[in-house]
Amino acid sequence: MSNETHVTSLTLETIEKALQGSAVALRSITGYQPAGGQGDKVFPPTYEGGAYAWEERILDGVRVKCVLLDSVQSQANRMELEIYDAWESGDLNVPVITVAFDDEELHKRFTVSSLHAPHRLADALLRDSEINGKPFKETEIGKALRSSDPSHATQIFRYCPTALLFGMWHSTELEKNTLGVKFARAIVSEIIGIDAVPGVKTGSRLDPAGITKSSGPIFKAVDGGWTLDETKAVKEKDKPVLWEKEGSDKAEKGTPAMINHGNIPPSISVIEKGEPGGVSIRKAEQTTVISLPALRRLRFPLDGELRSRPEVDVAARTVLAALALFAATGIRERGADLRSRCLLVSTTTFEWELLDKPMEEPKRYTLTRSEALQLLHDAIAKAKDVGIRWKEEEIVFNPSDELMELVKRSQNVVSTHKNDGKKTAKTKRSSGEA
Incomplete structure (x- = not known):
């Protein structure tokens, strides 16, 4: 009898059953090599002092020197941009809340969306904005943010479902002796270089x-x-x-x-350990894990209901799982061009494993970006049928006068810096700009 695991296409029914059962996670592990070939140098991200993130990991029972090539936070940003690009191209209709910095006195006009802001719906750029003269805190979205938690996640699903996937902590909201709204990450992904040698x-x-x-x-x-x-x-x-x-x-x-x-x-x-000179690696590996227990903790009571209904919970969780699968599959197909001199090519096929019963061989599934997009559309339609849906129209906020002035001053500092580095450094220290 062959030990080879059969690979099939991932279906919406499979995702629904996994969420209703006891399955632990959907996992994808992808191998990579530098585009220049094995032994070619790649350049990891640098941190304070120009250092790389070195560490030893236990792989197959052996301590192996590894280096971080793309962090959990960076991978989350890439996945959110994949969702944003799909929204911008019209492939996907997801909630997008935008703050528009549009003023003639700005050196550079720009927008920041809930899919770009580092703290998502709880970001300070949103907190310090307004719509039709009403501060964010007093809007329906602001009120929903403060009243939500994992057992009442309906409003976050409605306005910013990515916060339920990539995590969010409204840490500045210190009301009634609480620490603010907090959602744990339901998807984590990172890329590491294995058997890494400093260059x-x-x-x-x-x-x-x-x-x-x-x-x-x-x-x-x-x-x-x-x-x-x-x-x-x-x-x-x-x-x-x-x-x-x-x-x-x-x-x-x-x-x-x-x-x-x-x-x-x-x-x-x-180059000594921690200093930038690139690294050579035996291989790189991307690991993405979608936590099904994290999704099961989320409940979605509809308006006017004290408790959630099982069919609504399953529908909303399925949408979130499908959204995570789409984002993670999309960035794999887009390619791993992580930064200058860190272009990786895949050496394994893109597959997902369903980790279900203990000691049972994980079931393996194929999934392309287009297939994942169709799964997501089908999940959204089924969610609408049971009464849970998200906001499909973009909501545009304007920065408060104070926030706009802060941005103007910051841009002026940067502009001055180009002409007079010493003067800029002095201005930053006196004004508190970082």
Whole structure:
């Protein structure tokens, strides 16, 4: 008898039965290699001090040195953008709440949606916005946010279902001695590099104009730029101020390198643990897990009902599971171009496993993005049939006057920084801008 597990297409009925039963999770594990081939360097994300996130993990009973290539938070952002792109293209009608920063005095106009904001419906950008002159807190959405919890998740489903998938904590809402509305993540995903070895850092630049170090000195000009003319330079204690970059070597003050001109001699340095020089890996692995118990904890009483009904709970949970499957499948098909010099190619097929009974071999399912989208549409239709639905029209808020002014000042700081780095740093410290 063959030990090979049969792979079938994932159906809506399978998801519904899993949610009604005792199944633990839907899981997808995908293997990757660098696009340049095995042994090619990839560059992980850097954290404070330019460090990589190194750790040892136990794989097949052996301690293995690993490095984080894409965090849970980053993967959640990618999945939310997949949902947003589907909404923007018209493939999917999901709730979207937008704050529009549209003012002539802004250097850059922009919008932020509930699928972009890091804290989703509980984000400060929404909290400090208004609609038709009514503050967010006093709107139907604001009131729904404060009155929701896992046993009353209907309103969050209606306005921001992704908060029920990727988690949300309204930590600034300290009413009645509570810690605010809190929903745990129901889906987690990350990509790690396995058997990771630190690389070396190299640097060089040949200036095509042949500008030499001795051609300076470079002074900070009164008009905000740079100058070679001492008479046009900023003065401190009657002396012209040499141009320097924040954090640069004092010996380099006033050299063309400070304004990005001149040659950089070729250099090489062995990279110690935590310092950026890229890594080589045996393989990369993406693991995505959808927690079915987390979805089962959510209940959806309809308007006017004290308790939820089982058929409504199952329908809403199925929509959320289908939404998670669509987002996770979509980012896999989109490709793992994580950042500059971190392009990965899949070495395994995209499959989902249903972890059900203990010691039982997981059932395996195939699922494409288009199939996942159809599952989601079918789940939404069934949810409507039992009376639970989400908001299908975009809701647009405007920032409060105070928030708009804060953004204007911040953009002015950034604009000033381009012309006068030292002045900007001083402004940030005095105004509290980070």
